[in-house]
Amino acid sequence: MTSAQTPEEPEPEAARQLPPATVSRLTLYLRMLNGLLAEGVERVSSDSLAESAGVGSANVRKDLSYLGSYGTRGVGYEVANLSRKIAQALGLTHEWRVAIVGAGNLGRALARYAGFESRGFDVVALLDADQMLVGTEIGWLRVSDAADLEEVLAKTRANMVVLALPASVAQSVCDRVVDAGVHSILSFAPVVLNVPDYVNLRKVDMATELQILAYHAQRLQVPGLDAERPSA
Amino acid sequence: MTSAQTPEEPEPEAARQLPPATVSRLTLYLRMLNGLLAEGVERVSSDSLAESAGVGSANVRKDLSYLGSYGTRGVGYEVANLSRKIAQALGLTHEWRVAIVGAGNLGRALARYAGFESRGFDVVALLDADQMLVGTEIGWLRVSDAADLEEVLAKTRANMVVLALPASVAQSVCDRVVDAGVHSILSFAPVVLNVPDYVNLRKVDMATELQILAYHAQRLQVPGLDAERPSA
DNA sequence: CCATGTGAAAGGCTTCACAGCA
DNA sequence: TGCTGTGAAGCCTTTCACATGG
Numbered sequence: 216m217t218s219a220q221t222p223e224e225p226e227p228e229a230a231r232q233l234p235p236a237t238v239s240r241l242t243l244y245l246r247m248l249n250g251l252l253a254e255g256v257e258r259v260s261s262d263s264l265a266e267s268a269g270v271g272s273a274n275v276r277k278d279l280s281y282l283g284s285y286g287t288r289g290v291g292y293e294v295a296n297l298s299r300k301i302a303q304a305l306g307l308t309h310e311w312r313v314a315i316v317g318a319g320n321l322g323r324a325l326a327r328y329a330g331f332e333s334r335g336f337d338v339v340a341l342l343d344a345d346q347m348l349v350g351t352e353i354g355w356l357r358v359s360d361a362a363d364l365e366e367v368l369a370k371t372r373a374n375m376v377v378l379a380l381p382a383s384v385a386q387s388v389c390d391r392v393v394d395a396g397v398h399s400i401l402s403f404a405p406v407v408l409n410v411p412d413y414v415n416l417r418k419v420d421m422a423t424e425l426q427i428l429a430y431h432a433q434r435l436q437v438p439g440l441d442a443e444r445p446s447a
Numbered sequence: 448m449t450s451a452q453t454p455e456e457p458e459p460e461a462a463r464q465l466p467p468a469t470v471s472r473l474t475l476y477l478r479m480l481n482g483l484l485a486e487g488v489e490r491v492s493s494d495s496l497a498e499s500a501g502v503g504s505a506n507v508r509k510d511l512s513y514l515g516s517y518g519t520r521g522v523g524y525e526v527a528n529l530s531r532k533i534a535q536a537l538g539l540t541h542e543w544r545v546a547i548v549g550a551g552n553l554g555r556a557l558a559r560y561a562g563f564e565s566r567g568f569d570v571v572a573l574l575d576a577d578q579m580l581v582g583t584e585i586g587w588l589r590v591s592d593a594a595d596l597e598e599v600l601a602k603t604r605a606n607m608v609v610l611a612l613p614a615s616v617a618q619s620v621c622d623r624v625v626d627a628g629v630h631s632i633l634s635f636a637p638v639v640l641n642v643p644d645y646v647n648l649r650k651v652d653m654a655t656e657l658q659i660l661a662y663h664a665q666r667l668q669v670p671g672l673d674a675e676r677p678s679a
Numbered sequence: 680c681c682a683t684g685t686g687a688a689a690g691g692c693t694t695c696a697c698a699g700c701a
Numbered sequence: 702t703g704c705t706g707t708g709a710a711g712c713c714t715t716t717c718a719c720a721t722g723g
Contacts, residue, residue: 306665320556330654399664415663422562426474431647432631433538
């Protein structure tokens with residue numbers, strides 16, 4: 216690879232499209248690297264990273280190779296440098312302002328979740344349609360009226376939205392968010408949302424996760440079914 | 448709920464190993480089917496299911512074919528029958544008793560999340576190590592002392608555990624859960640947990656989801672030009 | 680030596696296209 | 702006719718194995 220065959224711009228450090236599976240593992244590596252940074256560790260090997268992240272070391276090396284060759288053969292990777300490269304590739308050098316729509320149990324939990332702040336995501340608004348909640352304080356935020364969604368998004372210059380609301384209203388709120396120009400959405404609503412394909416939508420569904428667990432648990436409980444034999 | 452008194456299903460125990468990607472889509476289909484059931488719809492086509500679930504129709508048909516041939520050519524699938532088959536394949540005919548460890552913001556939100564109950568998951572315990580919380584009532588549950596984890600799991604006969612606690616204690620609590628004999632675990636802690644390979648562990652990481660969104664958002668915002676700053 | 684970086688092989692998933700059947 | 706069920710092709714991901722170079 217690295218052949219100078221590209222007839223177009225050489226693109227010095229711009230990472231091209233990363234495989235989705237790689238992107239999600241990069242977030243893992245970044246977490247481990249930041250842990251190592253805090254401990255003062257300066258170098259790390261792909262083997263060591265692999266063990267912490269629970270993947271194969273060849274996988275780690277291939278993932279990192281998409282970012283460029285930032286390791287040193289025979290030695291490993293420089294923690295601080297690699298951490299910076301990954302953060303850059305993931306777009307964490309931008310400032311991300313997150314609005315949470317839905318101040319129910321889950322929305323409140325998310326609003327107070329320290330993990331967002333510490334990773335560079337700034338929760339700038341919390342909205343709900345329930346007039347009983349509007350105006351109350353949760354964490355350090357005052358709950359805004361979901362009726363004013365567009366204004367609140369504009370005023371806070373939110374560029375990400377988290378949907379923490381019932382399935383019944385998720386689609387309509389989602390549509391308004393998209394129309395308002397926010398095209399990165401994380402939904403916790405247990406429903407499939409339709410969005411234009413220029414919108415980045417991710418979904419977390421807790422009931423689905425439990426159902427997947429149930430499948431695997433049940434499979435183990437059935438005796439004698441899966442005795443994988445090389446050949447009978 | 449729906450105590451499955453499976454009458455006479457003379458099937459050969461179907462449900463061999465399903466592809467993981469299929470399992471997670473089956474939970475989607477099941478949700479749509481139950482919606483259709485509630486509306487009184489009797490039949491559905493793979494095209495229609497595909498559109499609701501946001502996948503290709505060939506994908507739907509292949510997924511369903513792993514369960515057997517329960518469709519009718521030229522017509523479609525019988526909603527009630529298919530719903531039953533999927534629930535059976537996913538192991539939802541068992542009764543799943545879930546203990547939630549961690550009664551912080553997230554743990555409380557989960558304890559009150561209606562989506563669990565309605566899908567056949569019974570939240571039987573909520574535990575925390577904080578003595579200020581122990582004994583208080585959250586939803587219809589009384590918070591138990593995490594020090595008594597093993598006893599609580601045994602007494603409630605929990606067969607699934609949800610970890611909603613800080614990264615710092617997640618591994619040790621996880622170990623105790625595994626030793627106590629609960630081998631299906633859903634973790635919300637932002638840390639990689641090590642478990643024996645006979646344990647089913649799934650992970651939901653909200654900060655990771657936002658980081659993946661950030662990657663894609665950044666990608667769109669800077670189509671050709673990375674040049675945030677051409678670092679010297 | 681040692682650990683990275685990477686072609687090539689292997690495995691898994693999705694999509695295609697159409698045969699088969701009500 | 703219309704929609705299911707499915708081999709085959711294509712694409713993506715992981716794993717292997719080893720050349721490479723500090």
